[in-house]
Amino acid sequence: MLQQLGHLPMGWLLIALIAVFASIAFFAGRVRAERILLSGEQSLHSRPNYHGYFVAMWALVPAVLVALAYAIGAEGISRNQLVSELPPAFDLLSDAEMKTYLDSVAQAALAREDTGTDLVFTAVTHRYLEIRGSLNIGALALMVIGALGGLIFSRRRLGTSFRARSLVERGMETVLFLCAAVAIATTVGIVTSLLYESIQFFRAVPIWDFLFGTRWNAQTEAEFGALPLFFGTFTIALIAMLVAAPIGLFSAIYLSEYAGPKARGWIKPILEILAGIPTVVYGFFALLVVAPAVRGLAIWINETLINIGLTTEPLLAAQPTSALAAGLVMGIMVIPFVSSLSDDVINAVPQTLRDGAYALGATKSETVRNVVVPAALPGIIAALLLAVSRAIGETMIVVMAAGKSARISMDPTSDLTTITVQIVSLMTGETGFDDPKTLSAFALGLVLFAVTLLFNVIALRVVQKYREKYD
Amino acid sequence: MTDPAPSTFSSPEAIKRLKRRRAADVRFRYYGMGAIVLALGALVMLALSIGSQAVSAATYHVARYDVTLDRAVIAPPGEDTPEEISRNVDGFWSLVRNNLLETFPEADLDRASRTEASEFITRLAVLPAARKVAAEPQLIGNEMTVSAPLNDDLDLYLKGQAFPERRVRVGSLSSASQQEAGLARLEGQGAFTPILSAITSLEADGADLSEGSVLLTAGSSTGRLSDLQPDAASLELLTGTLDDFRSGNATARIIALPEAQRVVSDQQIAWTLALKEMGRISREPRWSLLTNSDSTYPELAGGLAALVGSLFTMLVTALVAIPIGILAAVYLEEFAPKNRLTDFIEVNINNLAAVPSIVFGLLGAAVYLNFLGMPRSAPLVGGLVLALMTFPVVIIASRAALKAVPPSVRSGALAIGASQMQTVFHHVVPLAAPGIFTGAILGMARALGETAPLLLIGMVAFVGDVPKGPTDESTVMPVLIFTWSNNAERAWEPMTSAMIVILLAVLLLMNGLVVFLRRKYERRW
Numbered sequence: 001m002l003q004q005l006g007h008l009p010m011g012w013l014l015i016a017l018i019a020v021f022a023s024i025a026f027f028a029g030r031v032r033a034e035r036i037l038l039s040g041e042q043s044l045h046s047r048p049n050y051h052g053y054f055v056a057m058w059a060l061v062p063a064v065l066v067a068l069a070y071a072i073g074a075e076g077i078s079r080n081q082l083v084s085e086l087p088p089a090f091d092l093l094s095d096a097e098m099k100t101y102l103d104s105v106a107q108a109a110l111a112r113e114d115t116g117t118d119l120v121f122t123a124v125t126h127r128y129l130e131i132r133g134s135l136n137i138g139a140l141a142l143m144v145i146g147a148l149g150g151l152i153f154s155r156r157r158l159g160t161s162f163r164a165r166s167l168v169e170r171g172m173e174t175v176l177f178l179c180a181a182v183a184i185a186t187t188v189g190i191v192t193s194l195l196y197e198s199i200q201f202f203r204a205v206p207i208w209d210f211l212f213g214t215r216w217n218a219q220t221e222a223e224f225g226a227l228p229l230f231f232g233t234f235t236i237a238l239i240a241m242l243v244a245a246p247i248g249l250f251s252a253i254y255l256s257e258y259a260g261p262k263a264r265g266w267i268k269p270i271l272e273i274l275a276g277i278p279t280v281v282y283g284f285f286a287l288l289v290v291a292p293a294v295r296g297l298a299i300w301i302n303e304t305l306i307n308i309g310l311t312t313e314p315l316l317a318a319q320p321t322s323a324l325a326a327g328l329v330m331g332i333m334v335i336p337f338v339s340s341l342s343d344d345v346i347n348a349v350p351q352t353l354r355d356g357a358y359a360l361g362a363t364k365s366e367t368v369r370n371v372v373v374p375a376a377l378p379g380i381i382a383a384l385l386l387a388v389s390r391a392i393g394e395t396m397i398v399v400m401a402a403g404k405s406a407r408i409s410m411d412p413t414s415d416l417t418t419i420t421v422q423i424v425s426l427m428t429g430e431t432g433f434d435d436p437k438t439l440s441a442f443a444l445g446l447v448l449f450a451v452t453l454l455f456n457v458i459a460l461r462v463v464q465k466y467r468e469k470y471d
Numbered sequence: 472m473t474d475p476a477p478s479t480f481s482s483p484e485a486i487k488r489l490k491r492r493r494a495a496d497v498r499f500r501y502y503g504m505g506a507i508v509l510a511l512g513a514l515v516m517l518a519l520s521i522g523s524q525a526v527s528a529a530t531y532h533v534a535r536y537d538v539t540l541d542r543a544v545i546a547p548p549g550e551d552t553p554e555e556i557s558r559n560v561d562g563f564w565s566l567v568r569n570n571l572l573e574t575f576p577e578a579d580l581d582r583a584s585r586t587e588a589s590e591f592i593t594r595l596a597v598l599p600a601a602r603k604v605a606a607e608p609q610l611i612g613n614e615m616t617v618s619a620p621l622n623d624d625l626d627l628y629l630k631g632q633a634f635p636e637r638r639v640r641v642g643s644l645s646s647a648s649q650q651e652a653g654l655a656r657l658e659g660q661g662a663f664t665p666i667l668s669a670i671t672s673l674e675a676d677g678a679d680l681s682e683g684s685v686l687l688t689a690g691s692s693t694g695r696l697s698d699l700q701p702d703a704a705s706l707e708l709l710t711g712t713l714d715d716f717r718s719g720n721a722t723a724r725i726i727a728l729p730e731a732q733r734v735v736s737d738q739q740i741a742w743t744l745a746l747k748e749m750g751r752i753s754r755e756p757r758w759s760l761l762t763n764s765d766s767t768y769p770e771l772a773g774g775l776a777a778l779v780g781s782l783f784t785m786l787v788t789a790l791v792a793i794p795i796g797i798l799a800a801v802y803l804e805e806f807a808p809k810n811r812l813t814d815f816i817e818v819n820i821n822n823l824a825a826v827p828s829i830v831f832g833l834l835g836a837a838v839y840l841n842f843l844g845m846p847r848s849a850p851l852v853g854g855l856v857l858a859l860m861t862f863p864v865v866i867i868a869s870r871a872a873l874k875a876v877p878p879s880v881r882s883g884a885l886a887i888g889a890s891q892m893q894t895v896f897h898h899v900v901p902l903a904a905p906g907i908f909t910g911a912i913l914g915m916a917r918a919l920g921e922t923a924p925l926l927l928i929g930m931v932a933f934v935g936d937v938p939k940g941p942t943d944e945s946t947v948m949p950v951l952i953f954t955w956s957n958n959a960e961r962a963w964e965p966m967t968s969a970m971i972v973i974l975l976a977v978l979l980l981m982n983g984l985v986v987f988l989r990r991k992y993e994r995r996w
Contacts, residue, residue, distance in 0.1 A: 011942075075844045169892040176802035179795045183819040183866070186859050190830060193837035247506045254503025271510055276978065278920025280949045281521070281971050284956050288964065289520045332513045339510075363492050365499035386825070393827025395923035400956060420829050420923070427832070427927045433841045445833040449826065456825045 003126055005133030006109065010074075014067040014143065021059045021147040028151060029055030032158050046165035054164040057171050058154035062146030070139040075106070078131040085127065096434065194449060197433070197442035204436045210443060216406035216417075218426055218440050226444065228406035232416035236327045236402060237391040239412065243331025244387055248338025249380065255339070256346040257368055268340070275336035282329050283400030291325035291401050298322075298413040317414035319403065324412040326402035330394055334387040341386065345379025346372060382459040389455035393448060395420040419444045525972040528965035531757045531770060532621040532629050534591065534746055538566040540604060540611050557605035563597040567617055574749075575710055575742055587738050592619050593768045620759070620770040621752065623962035624734040625743050629752070633735060633961070637673060637725040639665045641687065647706070647716045655694070655706045655713055657687075664701045666723045673727065682729035684737050688722050690715035691748040693741035696723065709741035760969055764935050765951065769962035772955075774970050776937045780850055780930075780945030781919060787854020787941055788861055788918050793911045795858075796865025797900075800907075803866070804873040805895045824863040831860045832924030840928060847929035851941040856928060857918040864917065868910020872903040905992035909985045916981040920974065922949040948974045 030052030037044055044051070079102050083090075093101060108125050109132070158164065202210070205224045213225015251271065255264050298318035305311045349372050357367040373380070403415020404425065426441040433439070479485060545562040546555070571588050572579040578588040596619040604610050620626070627633040642662035650656050670680055685696040692711020696704045706716070730737055746752045763773025799820075807813040835856035839845045845852045876899050884894040900907075925931075930946050931954060938945035946954070952974065955967040 072843060165890065169890060172892055173802075173806055176798050176806060179798035180802045180807070180813075180816050182795055182799065183816050183823060183863065186823055186834075187819045189838055190826065190834050193834055193842075194830075197837060247509050250503045250506030251510055254500070254507055258500055258503055267507060267511075270514070271507075274510065274514055276916065276920075276982065277517070278922065278949050278974065278978070280920070280922045280952050280956075281517075281975070284952065284967060284971060285517045285521065287956060288524070288968075289516070332510070332517075335510050335513075363496040365496040366492070368499070389825060393829065395827070395829045396953065399923075400953070420827070423829055423833070424923065424926050427836060428929075428931055433837075442833060442837070445830055449830050452825065452827055453822060456822060460821065 002130040002133035002137075005136050006129030006131075007112065008133075008136045010070065010136055010139070013140070014070065017140070017143055017147075018060065018063045018067060021063050021143075021151070022056045025059035025147070025151045025154075026052040026056040028155055029053070029158060029164075032155055033164075036158070036160060042160040045161055045163050046168075050164040050168050051158050051162070053168045054158070055151055055154045057168060058150035059147040060150075062150050063143050066139060066143040066146055070135075074132075074135050074139070078128065078135055079106075081131050082124070082128050086124070190449065194442055194446040197439050198446045201436055201439035201443045205440070210440075214408065216422070218422065218437055222436060224436070224440050224443075226419075226447070228408050229417060229419050229422055229444065230447075231408045232323065232402070232406070233392055233418040233420075235412070235416055236323050236330060236398060236418060237388055239324060239327025240330035240334055240391040241384065241388060243328055244334040244338050244391075245384055247331075248335045248383075248387070249342055251335070251339040252342035252346055253368055253373070256343050257364065257372065268343070271336050271339055274332065275340075277333075279333065279394060279396040280400075282333050283396040286325050286329040286397055286401035287321070290329050291321050294322050294325045294328070294413060295320055317409070317411050319413060319415045321401050321403040321415045322413045323402055323416040326398045327412070329401065330391050330397050333394070333397065334390050337387045337390055338383050341383035342376070342380050345376040345383070348379070349375045378462045378465060382462040385455045385459040385462070389452045389459070392455070393420065393452050395424060399424050419448050423448075521968045521971055524965045524968035527630055527632065528760070528969035529757055530754050531759075532626045532752050533618050533755050534621050535751045535753075536567045536570040536592075536617045536619070538570050538615060538617055540613060540615050541566065542611050545601070545604065546608075546611055553605040553608065556608070557598075557602045559601055560594050560597060563601045563604075563617070564592070564594045567592055567597055567619065571742075575745070577710060578742070584738065587736060588742070590622055590739065591625065591742070593622065593771060595766065595768065595771055596620055621743070623769040623960065625739060626770060627962055628735050628740065629743065629747070629754075632965075634726065634728045634733060637669050639669045639723050639725070641665055641721045641723050644716055644721065647713045649713065650705070653707060654697075655708060655716075656703065657696075657706050657716060658703045661701055663696075663699055663704050666696070666725065667699060667701060669723075669725055670699075673725065678727040680725070680727050682731075683725065683727040684730055686724045686726070686737060686740060687716070688724065688741075688744050689718075689720065691745040692716065693744055695737055709738050710745050711741075757969075760966075760973070764937055765933060765946070765954075766935065767933075769958075769960060769966050772966060774948060774951055774973060776934050777946050777948045777951035777970075778973075779937050780934070781947040783850035783938060783941045783945065784854045784857065784925075784947050785915060785919060787851055788857040789911075789915060791855060791858035792862040792865055792914065792918075796862040796911070796914070797869050797907055799862070800866045800869030800873060801895060801900065804870050805899065806891070820863045820866055823859075824867060828860055828921055829923040829927065831856050832927030834859065835924060835928045846942055846944075848932045848934075848944040848946070849942045850938065850945050850947075852928050853925050853930050853947065854941065856924050857921060860921065860924065861914040861918045864914035865907075865911050868913065869903070869907045872906025872910065873899060875906060876902045902994075905988055905994075909988050912981055912985050912988075916978050919981070920949055920978060922953055925950050926953070948977075 030048045032055075033044060033046075033048035033051035037048065082102070082105075083098065090098070105121070105125050105128050108121070109129050210224050210226055212227055213223070214227045215223040215225045216228050217223040251267075255268060259267065295318050298316040302314040302316055302318060305315055306313075353371050353375055354367055357371045362370065398418045398421050402418060402421060404417050404421060405415055406417045406422075407414070409416065423441045423444050426437055426444075542551075544566055545559055547562075550556075550559065568589055568591075571591060572585070575588065578584045597617060600615070600617040600619070604615070621629070624633060642659055642665065644657050644659035644662050646656075646658045648656050666685060670685075674680060685699065686709075687694050687696050687706060690711065692708070692713075692715035694706040694708040694711075694716075696706055698705040706713075724740075726733075743752070759771065759773045761773060761778070762775055763771060764776035765774075766772040803813065803817065803820075807816075835852060839852045839855060840847060880898050880902060881894050884898045885891070889897065925947060930950050932944060932946065933954075934944055934946045948970065952967055952970050955963050955970060
């Protein structure tokens, strides 16, 4: 019996129950309010619907709390209970083995494959299902009691002078606040999860070795010197900015100072398409077109240099995936980030400044170079900083086109690896959360988060300061 | 009238300087145009390179095999329930292969040839036929035409993308006579001169033909040429008969790449050309790209499972991110008191919008998978991760839309006695709805193209079945693109491009919807 209950589709059941209770409570409250109204003595403070919402609110809160508690805690509680009941022989298993075992138990229970030949496993699975079943029935009962209790309690309070609307609105405001607070929760979640795992990692690997070590071999020999990754990340970001900064800036200047409204109306949205293309598409483009082209060019340069006798050995590495290829494509990707932000700040420069420059006899380009751009400079710098932060955090292009060898090399045609590439390759294997290999991904994530945050904060500060200047 | 007094502005030096300044002005303008041309050129190059590859994957070659559905092979006693028939891939495959061996008797001579013939059709390619027969058991014992996609390498060969090949017409042959050891002697006045001149020109271009092949095809017969002279050559017949060479026009195919380095052998080319000549191979639109799930064989692979996975993931993302985002925006714009806490929330939102997506993947792996014990590779988890990433975008867009509603609307509502909550939800939010929804759609479009965070929560697993719910193991379109692009075989390149085109089409549709909504509902106050 309990075993059967263990198979209950709790997700759907809980959602359905919440919906049912909410509507029952709403109608209970509304009907009561209408009765009071019909009895005809006095008018209500709030309209009947608000009485309905009030009762529904009281029924919903306990029900949702129970559902959330079940969603977060049920698996852990049933596993702890199961482990405490297992015979002593199971104590021999390490924590990781126990987790694997429990995972397979849970999976077998879920898939109803609980009639295997391994009798112990079958017994454990059955017991697991029983525990699940009692938890399920407990959660359902708790939800019914909570929702009904809330319903009955709140329904009693209804009356002619009851300020249902104010209370509902206060409740609603709390909900709105909680939604806004999700932003804090997310940030806190990011920071704590990164810090927690990183601290564990730094217990095994000294932070100094991690930040300044020059050998990175996380997959095999467990060397965690991340300097080559930082080098790769910044080299590729630099290449990207060498492409994006001039193209983006000149595009912005052309669009805001030279192009007519019609051309602007066409070109601006087309440029913004570049920002909307998924990065995996850029990665494929880098792999399919740009990387082979870069390689071909490097080989040609090598041969030419050897032919004219400048060198005897090939100068460039000319590898199939290269920092240059990834950087070039990443540069294309960041163009719109530079151009549209710069465009905005250039447009915000007051026309009077331009007119002043023209009055002194400056040509258009002199006005742009000597007046408009310096006036917009803080905003342009902010745009460039945001673009750099984008480039550093970008993942798919480098995963597909930058390569995986951690080295410090000045040759842009050799393959370099980046922070993001290593995070992906460390986290996509089947690993537990207790070995330094996985934990190092979190340490890298922490560095990435800190650096991009720094760039963003500086950029936002610069923009704010600049805004005050002309407003 | 007197001449203007000479001034510093009209001296020859000044005029020269002015000329220089004007030239600099023109140059500057060209720099701007050049930048735009470069940016747009990159976009065009991206579109063309991926588009041209995708076009070649839009069609594929399907071969037809006329087989008799032998009950003993496909539904032997004891294994004749519809389920067993539909799973009897080996039985159907052997029927198809035997049909191929009957068509080409030389394929049945030795083990190596049989293996080469077997490569024509992947075992799993007969699955649709097996399912059809399982659904209509009355077909058993009758004739049936099984259509199955051709092996991906042969498909590429027929599309001319496998390796370079030069085709030349040869002159008319006067005689073809059988010699010793399977070799035939072909003769004709100057018949082979075109081949020899083609070879000369290829070698002049730097091609190494020493280990290449020269195949001669006439009708459905093909052979390998050797010992080439202007008037005569030896022919090793690969398939067909010598008669074809006596009567018809023959075409030579010169392939520089040595046979050992090719995935397609001369023998397989000969059979493929013969099947094509018999009209048994046709080029068809590759609907399987949308109706099949992932496979290890490019000719069978499709994106259905990833499409459905994307759909579930987006559903979860939308259900979480859009309501939370809108409500948070309403709070911040309409209710929030100006204090430290709300300032902190604002700073958080702005920063979250700029956090690299992969960090959200780490968060998902640590919190959802490790701490809460949610299933790996599930759209539920993927959707929640993307929701955290998307809701700041929704908040920012919704706030802009709410801000655009003029204060007079609020004052009006408040003046006739509405509470603040009623003002906001009865008047302000409905007026801001188009802006809010365009923001939400843009956020969803960004989430749909996101790959990196999903890699970290295990959505890279090979998924051969269409997921049935948000907790089933699944993958999404961008991740499928990434997985396919990692595959070594050449045929995956066009397949990946085709998948990209499908993804971009969906994104374009979403953006088109945004433009439409803006045009239709945008209000200026």
